[in-house]
Amino acid sequence: MSSFGLCKKVELHIHLEGAASPEFVREICQSNSKPIPEVFDKSGNYNWQNFDQFLHTYEIVTNLFLEEKNFDALIRHVLDKQVRENVIYTEIFLGPHLWDDKPTERWEGFLNIAKKVADEYKKKYGIFAYFIIVCIRHLGPEKALEAAKFASNTKAKNVVGFGMAGDEKKFKVSDFSESFNYARKSGLGITVHAGEVCGAKSVDEAVKLGVTRIGHGVRSAESEETIVKILEKNILLEICPGSNIALGLYPSLEEHPINFLLSKNLPISISTDDPSFFFTTLSKEYEDLHNVFGWKEETFNKINRQSISFAFCEASLKEKLIQQLQREKWKI
Ligand SMILES: [Zn+2]
Known part of the structure; x- marks a missing residue:
């Protein structure tokens, strides 16, 4: 394994079902004697051509994990991969409205499983796994409030945050203020996907919700004003370069603004978003x-420590993890 595999990492932006590898999905179908859904191309990878198709495929995959034993297997599969990647702290997005269209016992049941498996992996492998409940933007504000209430009631199940994913083109960010105020008042961290499909203006809108982190936010690079605003408010951008390239936001990493945003001293983290859909780890x-921008240990370590300082977990754990990262020595 290269030193990139060996070094300790922090991941703040990863969607549970988006980390289900195609092989694992096929295994689950076979073990459940279910037909394999038509979501793969000839080489066995997920088949999608644009953002809408990606969302559609994602929902089909999610539907395969609606039984408790499958959900349990999925959490283990994702954490196994993160343990192999030497992730020491992760916050995983869970979208309960993808499991059922209203709060049900299934929502509760899945959170119980998530917490149980997270505890087990902490003990066995030392990884700290926490969860962010996301509302699905295109399902609208009413559903978002249901998700915010659910998140607030499940803090004891390692839920530390509330967020929003889904189609950025649907609704206005301000339509979701009530949900985000509710979550923030109940002590949850808040983050919103913005500045990905839509431009810097969507980041400006997200900032108004009082977020401390923005999912992606890369298109802030298109506006000096937005950059200044993010710096003033001290907001971290959860950047997922491979995801942005796979979705066609940028033709290559060379043209991705991550290095520019770093040079502006914006706090950033590095994550994979939906690694199995975007062919990344x-x-x-x-x-x-490292290869494109020449980033070395110092930069990665700084980004990981910064990620921890913006994590939604309790302060004592952050301190412990930052110390752990400070002791980290790895050579590229
Ligand atoms: Zn995402």
Whole structure:
């Protein structure tokens, strides 16, 4: 394994079902004697051509994990991969409205499983796994409030944050203020996907919700004003370069603004978003950033420590993890 695989990492932006590898999905179908859905291309990878198709495929995959035993297997599969990548702290997005269209016992049941498996992996492998409940933007504000209430009621199940994913083109960010105020008042960290499909203006809108982090936010690079605003408010951008390239936001990493945003001193983190859909791993992201921008240990370590300081977990854990990262020595 390269030193990129060996170094300790922090991942703040990863969607549970987006990390289900195609092989794992086929295994689950076979073990459940279910037909394999038509979501793969000839080489066995997920088949999608644009953002809408990606969302559609994602929903089909999610539907395969609606039984408790499958959901349990999925959490283990994702954490196994993160343990292999030497992730020491992760916040995983869970979208309960993808499991059922209203709060049900299934929502509760899945969170119980998530917490149980997270505890087990902490004990066995030393990884700290926490969860962010996301509302699905295109399902609208009413559903978002249901998700915010659910998130607030499940803090004891390692839920530390509330976020929003889905189609950025649907609704206005301000339509979701009530949900985000609710989550923030109940002590959850908040983050919103913005500045990905839509431009810097969507980041400006997200900032108004009082977020401390923005999912992606890369298109902030298109506006000096937005950059200044993010710096003033001290907001971290959860950047997922491989995802942005796979979705066609940028033709290559060379043209991705991550290095520019870093040079502006914006706090950033590095994540994989939906690694199995975007043909990436966290180690690959590091390796590509090293190869293209020459980033070395110092930069990666700084980004990881910064990620921890913006994590939604309790302060004592952050301190412990930052110390752990400070002791980290790795050579590229
Ligand atoms: Zn995302």
